Amino acid sequence: MRSFFTALVALMLVSGVLAHEKFKIVGTVAALKKDEIAVKSIDGATYEIDFTDSAVVTDKHHKKIDRDKVKVGEKVIVLADSAERAEEIDLARAEASRTRAEDSIRNRGSAADLAQAELALRRAAVRLSVGQRRRARRGPGLGTGADNEI
Numbered sequence: 001m002r003s004f005f006t007a008l009v010a011l012m013l014v015s016g017v018l019a020h021e022k023f024k025i026v027g028t029v030a031a032l033k034k035d036e037i038a039v040k041s042i043d044g045a046t047y048e049i050d051f052t053d054s055a056v057v058t059d060k061h062h063k064k065i066d067r068d069k070v071k072v073g074e075k076v077i078v079l080a081d082s083a084e085r086a087e088e089i090d091l092a093r094a095e096a097s098r099t100r101a102e103d104s105i106r107n108r109g110s111a112a113d114l115a116q117a118e119l120a121l122r123r124a125a126v127r128l129s130v131g132q133r134r135r136a137r138r139g140p141g142l143g144t145g146a147d148n149e150i
Contacts, residue, residue, distance in 0.1 A: 023083035025049065029074045036126055037070065038086070039078055047083045048130040050123065055080040082123055089131035098124035 027041035037051045049055060056079040057065045065076065101124055104117035 022079045022081060023047075023049070025078045025080070025083055027076070029070060029072050029076055032070060032072060035122075036129070037078065038130075039076065045085050045087075047078075048086050048089075048126065049078055049080045049083045050126055052081070052122075084127065084130075086130050089127050091128065091131045091135065094124050094127035094131055098128060 025039045025041050025047050027039045027047075029037060030040045030046055031038040033051070035051050037049050037055070037057070038046055039049060040046045051067070057067070057070050058077045058079075059065055060075055060077070062077065065074075070076065098121060101117050101121035105114065105121065108114040108117065
């Protein structure tokens with residue numbers, strides 16, 4: 001009976017991983033940081049992407065490009081776990097997400113819970129960084145989200 005439940009849990013974990021969709025962004029590298037890449041897509045929107053080990057950057061022929069060889073202005077295809085349009089970031093929501101993630105880390109349960117909370121904290125930190133940079137460039141009142149209202 002115990003092995004049945006172990007197999008069931010393993011199956012649920014595998015199906016969750018397989019069901020997870022990645023983002024595919026096609027465009028030109030607009031900016032690079034240690035853990036972020038900004039890509040201006042072919043539709044004109046700029047996407048901020050976590051440049052983690054799980055993010056894959058390829059050229060137009062789908063040949064993988066080493067992380068340290070990616071350059072601003074290069075045409076790329078990026079496959080990533082998360083991507084967000086810079087203009088759609090809501091700073092108040094991102095700050096709330098960061099607070100929740102920090103609370104989860106402090107009150108951690110299992111190792112899986114800790115890993116999930118650390119990932120959530122990283123995403124929130126990237127959103128805040130991108131959102132604050134955008135707000136500094138454009139000023140309040142532009143874009144979407146409650147944090148941008150005057």
